[in-house]
Amino acid sequence: MPTAVLKTANVKKMIGKRTIVSNISLELHAGEIFGFLGPNGAGKTTTIRMIVGLSNITEGNIFINGHSVRSEFREAMRDVGCIVENPEMYKYMSGLDNLKIFATLYGNIDKARIDEVVKIVGLENAIGDKVKTYSLGMKQRLGIAQAILQRPKLLILDEPTNGLDPAGIKAMRALLRNLSQNEGMTVLVSSHILGEMQQMCDRVGIINHGQMVTVKTVDELTGMSQTSGKASLLLRTGDNAKSAEVLVEAGIENHEESDGIHVNIAADKVPEMVRLLVGANADIFGMDSMESQSLEDVFMKLTGEENK
């Protein structure tokens, strides 16, 4: 079996007597985009900081391509690119100077590669300006540039969409997909935004209160929201009040909200419901799946936030 790109073996972090994270055991395979998901304070950043050498590992070990972060730090870091929290660059130098510095550290990166990376993140126009003039989005993009510069096998991004506008988030998503598919990079992304993870990742590991709750593929997670063949739908009709009455009479569970009628119904009963509404002359303007909302429910349930 090929060595996992990233493997954390029963990792624990304590500060003084307080346990921050414990029993973190993950394995990432080559080319996958792995989402590290959890509410704020769950331990995502703590775990990532241990992976990249910013924090000491109290117990357990972390292996990158088989190299232990504890005992073979330099070899392990050779294949890693990362952004942890907001990436800080040298403000008194230009973006290009910053990239040149990081290129020098790795030794085998030529000007062509630097230019290529600048183009990938879309900073051609601003790369010669001093970093102190950059907007947050530009700094974030420069952070990605320095992370992928040396073609790392493992890319670690801690909340990379922080501070990005929707266009930026979309571009980031496309970039990560591209890197994973075309360059075979393994990506570890952490976030607390479920929707983003769902669209970007292959697998998702949920962490809460310092412990891994579960690790599933996105499909498995989505499937969990559809409990035993039920469909969760959002109906937008011309007269929602009247349509709701029709449904109530037919015994279909629903309630009216400001955005439409929320319906919970067995999946195979959906066509029947549509015929019923059409038969009652309801004007159906739209029928959407509230799957992502139910995914939120799954997430909340798994992380136990509902009970708070």
Next chain:
Amino acid sequence: MGNFLSLVSVENIKLWKRFSTKLMVLIIVVVVFGLSGLVKAEQSIVQNQLNGTTQTTSQASGDWKQQLQATNVSLQQQIDTEEKSTVQREKNNLDTLKMEIAKNNYRIENNMQPQKDSGFWDWISSFGFAPFVALLAIIACSGLIAGEFSDGTMKTMISRPFARWQILTAKFIVVAVYSIILMILGYLALLGSIAIFFGIGGAGSPMLLWIGGNVVNVPGFVGSLITNGLDYLFVLVYLIFAFALSAVSRSRALATGLSIFLMFGGSFIALLAQNFDWGKYIFFADTSFSAFVMSGAPFYGITLGLALLICAIYCVGFIFAGYFTFAKRDIS
């Protein structure tokens, strides 16, 4: 594994890309010239006042030996009194007195009449611009080490194929080289400014240094190298102190401020050493190395060798503290 030399080159770029680094190079030259000019101006004022009063007749050259011998007699008396004392405070200029006597005897024996004005190399050796070099080097060092913590850029340096001790060593090398550059530039500026303001009279005269309890006769140029070399050691020990403080405190403000304060305040702490025989074990009391060879030990019970040894031990401790905290603690 990254190449260590690439790391040193990267740290060097980080230092020199800062505007303040380049500015400080200019500052040291300007300060040296400025101070020389001030001293010259003060001297001119005093000279004008003296010229207004009547001068006593200058003695014939044969008399100077007798004068020195007479001075030696009274100096010896002072020595005898002080040596009898058991109080630290009263014995502090013993070494200086002994130096004076020895120098006078040397002059008498070797027919070296003392000159009225300071010679060129006397100026160069006693000027003492080292605290300014130390000031600038401390600022650069705090910026390069503690500054990266304060600015948050240290995070981007750690997750690289380098050990933490390599990063710290590269930074220290770069700052140490910078301090040497400043020292050399200051020395050259001094040569220029003294020549301009005071002329190069006496450039051929030798210097009498006090080394290991003996008068040592060296060419003026060599003497200036010895004293300025010892002055550089003053810069170096405070640089090592700032280095350790930067690595431990991780705060640019604290490292810069405290290092500079202690460097300039060190002479005040030396007062403690003058009054207590344990004072010499305090780091800040022992750092005026060039004073030993120019004017004798600054207080009783210390020699240049002992001062260098004590400071070296402190420096080893500082360096160890710096590396240990940098390598072991989490980076926030």
